[in-house]
Amino acid sequence: xxxxxxxxxxxxxxxxxxxxxxxxxxxxxxxxxxxxxxxxxxxxxxxxxxxxxxxxxxxxxxxxxxxxxxxxxxxxxxxxxxxxxxxxxxxxxxxxxxxxxxxxxxxxxxxxxxxxxxxxxxxxxxxxxxxxxxxxxxxxxxxxxxxxxxxxxxxxxxxxxx
Numbered sequence: 001x002x003x004x005x006x007x008x009x010x011x012x013x014x015x016x017x018x019x020x021x022x023x024x025x026x027x028x029x030x031x032x033x034x035x036x037x038x039x040x041x042x043x044x045x046x047x048x049x050x051x052x053x054x055x056x057x058x059x060x061x062x063x064x065x066x067x068x069x070x071x072x073x074x075x076x077x078x079x080x081x082x083x084x085x086x087x088x089x090x091x092x093x094x095x096x097x098x099x100x101x102x103x104x105x106x107x108x109x110x111x112x113x114x115x116x117x118x119x120x121x122x123x124x125x126x127x128x129x130x131x132x133x134x135x136x137x138x139x140x141x142x143x144x145x146x147x148x149x150x151x152x153x154x155x156x157x158x159x160x161x162x
Contacts, residue, residue, distance in 0.1 A: 004110065004137075005020065005107075005110050005111075005114070005133070005137040005140070006019060006020045006021040006136075006137040007019045007020075007021055008020070008106050008107045008110065010063075010094050010095075010105070010107055011094060011095045012092060012093065012094055012095070013064075013076045013079065013080050013092075013093040013094055013095055014076075014080075015095075018092075018094075020061075020107075020133065020137065021137075023059040023061075023092075024135075025057050025058060025059040025135050026056070026057030026058070026134075026135040026159055026160045026162065027053070027057060027058045027059075027132060027133070027134065027135060027156050027159035027160050028058075028059050028061065028132070028133040028134075028135065029046070029049065029058065029059070029060045029061065029130060029131070029132050029133075029152070029156070030061050030063065030107070030111065030130070030131040030133065031046060031060070031061070031062055031063065031128060031129070031130050031131075032063050032064075032065040032097070032099045032108070032124060032127055032128065032129055033062045033063065033064050033065065033072070033083075033093075033127060033128060034064065034065060034066070034068065034071035034072040034127040034128070035064070035071065035072055035074060035078075035079060035082045035083070036071040036072065036073070037068070037069070037071040037072075037126075037127045037128065039126070039127055039128040039145055039146075040071075040127075041087075042128050042148065042149055043062075043083060043086070043087035043089055044087050044088075045148055045149030045150055046060050046062070046089075046091065046149050047060075047087055047088055047089050047090065047091060048149065048150070049149050049150070049152065049153070049156065050090065050091040051090075053156055053157075053160060054091075056160045057135065057159075057160045058156055058160060059091070059092070060091040060092075061091065061092050061093075061094065062083070062089070062091060062092070062093045062094065063093075063094045063096075063097050063099070063105070063107075063108075064079050064093065064094070064095075064096045064097070065096065065097055065098065065099050065127065066096060067098055067099060067100060067101075068126050068127050071127060072096060072127075076095055076096065079093065079096070080093060099112075099124045099129075100123050100124055108124065111131045111133075111140060111142075112124065114140040115131060115140040115141060115142035116142075117142060117144075125144075125145065126145040127145060128145045129142065129143070129144065129145055130142070130143040130144075130147065130149075130152065131143075132152060132155055132156065132159070134159050135159070139159070141155060
């Protein structure tokens with residue numbers, strides 16, 4: 001069951017096929033992102049987490065999504081340029097995905113199933129919902145949009161220190 005989560009194919013923003021297992025991480029942070037959202041400055045905090053913990057086993061993965069207020073209208077090149085120029089993003093980004101509805105990417109379908117939101121709802125409510133996954137894929141914890149990246153440090157350290 002956990003193996004399925006780690007082997008779901010995803011396409012990077014540059015067109016490479018990857019799955020979570022390819023990152024060989026102790027902790028994986030998956031975030032649905034957007035460039036024109038009130039929470040967009042969280043890119044800075046995500047980049048800080050990435051720089052602080054990547055050598056200890058964290059990988060941060062950004063999945064742009066245009067489903068909430070059409071706040072990610074650009075193509076992959078525009079998204080990548082925006083993230084790099086405005087926030088110095090160096091963590092891996094993926095092609096734009098849907099996270100809810102019939103077109104939801106299989107990774108997000110599985111993440112929502114394993115870590116439902118408030119009151120057991122499976123939908124994602126907004127951009128910058130965060131899923132922290134253990135390296136073996138068995139543990140998935142969901143964090144709300146408003147949860148700032150630095151607030152995840154203790155949870156990340158717990159997975160890294162295992």
